[in-house]
Amino acid sequence: MKHSEKEKVRERFIVKGGATIDLSRDFKSGLDAAAITKETAREHLDADIKRIAHYQDILYAQDNYALLIIFQAMDAAGKDSTIKHVMSGINPQGCQVFAFKAPSAEELDHDYLWRCNKALPERGRIGIFNRSYYEEVLVSRVHPEILDKQQLPSKLRGKGLWKKRFEQINNYEKYLVENGTVILKFFLNVSKKEQKKRFLARLNDPEKNWKFADSDAVDRELWDKYMHAYEDCLSNTSTSWAPWHVIPADSKPFCRLAVGYIIAETLKNLDLHYPVVSEEKKKALEKARKLLEGEILVSDTIAEVEAEDVAVVEAQPAEDAPTPVAADVAQDVEVEAVPDIELAVAPEALVEPVKAKGKKDKSKSKNKAKKDKKTKQ
Numbered sequence: 001m002k003h004s005e006k007e008k009v010r011e012r013f014i015v016k017g018g019a020t021i022d023l024s025r026d027f028k029s030g031l032d033a034a035a036i037t038k039e040t041a042r043e044h045l046d047a048d049i050k051r052i053a054h055y056q057d058i059l060y061a062q063d064n065y066a067l068l069i070i071f072q073a074m075d076a077a078g079k080d081s082t083i084k085h086v087m088s089g090i091n092p093q094g095c096q097v098f099a100f101k102a103p104s105a106e107e108l109d110h111d112y113l114w115r116c117n118k119a120l121p122e123r124g125r126i127g128i129f130n131r132s133y134y135e136e137v138l139v140s141r142v143h144p145e146i147l148d149k150q151q152l153p154s155k156l157r158g159k160g161l162w163k164k165r166f167e168q169i170n171n172y173e174k175y176l177v178e179n180g181t182v183i184l185k186f187f188l189n190v191s192k193k194e195q196k197k198r199f200l201a202r203l204n205d206p207e208k209n210w211k212f213a214d215s216d217a218v219d220r221e222l223w224d225k226y227m228h229a230y231e232d233c234l235s236n237t238s239t240s241w242a243p244w245h246v247i248p249a250d251s252k253p254f255c256r257l258a259v260g261y262i263i264a265e266t267l268k269n270l271d272l273h274y275p276v277v278s279e280e281k282k283k284a285l286e287k288a289r290k291l292l293e294g295e296i297l298v299s300d301t302i303a304e305v306e307a308e309d310v311a312v313v314e315a316q317p318a319e320d321a322p323t324p325v326a327a328d329v330a331q332d333v334e335v336e337a338v339p340d341i342e343l344a345v346a347p348e349a350l351v352e353p354v355k356a357k358g359k360k361d362k363s364k365s366k367n368k369a370k371k372d373k374k375t376k377q
Helices: 005-011 038-062 079-088 133-137 145-149 163-175 192-203 206-211 212-221 223-237 252-268 280-313 322-345 345-377
Strands: 066-073 095-099 128-131 181-189 244-248
Touching: 005 244, 005 252, 038 079, 038 252, 066 079, 066 252, 079 128, 095 163, 133 163, 133 223, 163 181, 163 223, 181 252, 192 206, 192 212, 212 223, 223 244, 244 252
Parallel strands: 066 128, 066 181, 095 128, 181 244
Antiparallel strands: none
């Protein structure tokens, strides 16, 4: 797929702000999925992963922009796997991922943007929101009981609540963009049929059972309400500074390819470059270089001197070696030391010779007695 073709496809994914949309009609979940093979999609994705890694390095070094990537979708649309594959080549030190679940008691005591505001990426970094503050105009809208937990004053809860929140989000994102945070928003558009297929796969595989939550089946029964909430949200919060991209998600390879390409192109269009050092800095670098080169010269000189010393030692005359007499003396000392060592180790070795000497004397006494007897006779 050529670059120009990719750009045309990308334009078809962008939601025009203010326009009434129908996700099933205007952004089909299987659009373009059959137009590219799994192998080809992987090849293109690999190329974009390398581009993202390259641009991330410059983004971090330049330290001017931050990139915020937002993922929203129905359950089992592939948010986690898309993040895993598309961002697989980047340096983890320059990226952070936040998954926003049900708010805590502390978070409920603040405004709905507070917890996400704390997690925004710093300049030079990429931040990923796996779900985001958009849950407050989606899930909270489908489940009104959630609003009760937010302890909003009653006069602020009314028919115009969602319209006000759309305006607040648009203003918030405009503020971020005008202060150097680039925002990319993806809605992964999975069909109800494909969601069922993936749910069953999770239920039938013991190793994937943990991925299925009781609320997944409940929310599936509210599919139409969710679609209406998404359509209204996308239409009212897709702006020129932070447009929504609706990505066909029935084919995971195509979904990942589309997301990877859009991220890579967005970084490319930021005109990123490595910092240019000042003249003062260049002088400091030159001084450091000379110091390092001086260390190398000193090391080489020391090595040469040590080599000469070794050569002198090896060339010493033979008379400097130990004399034979000294060697003999050392031998004598060793020999004299042997009996002492044996005595110390096994003194009982002397007992046997004493017994043998006693037997020999007794035999001599008997012989002498016989001779004396003969003499008397």
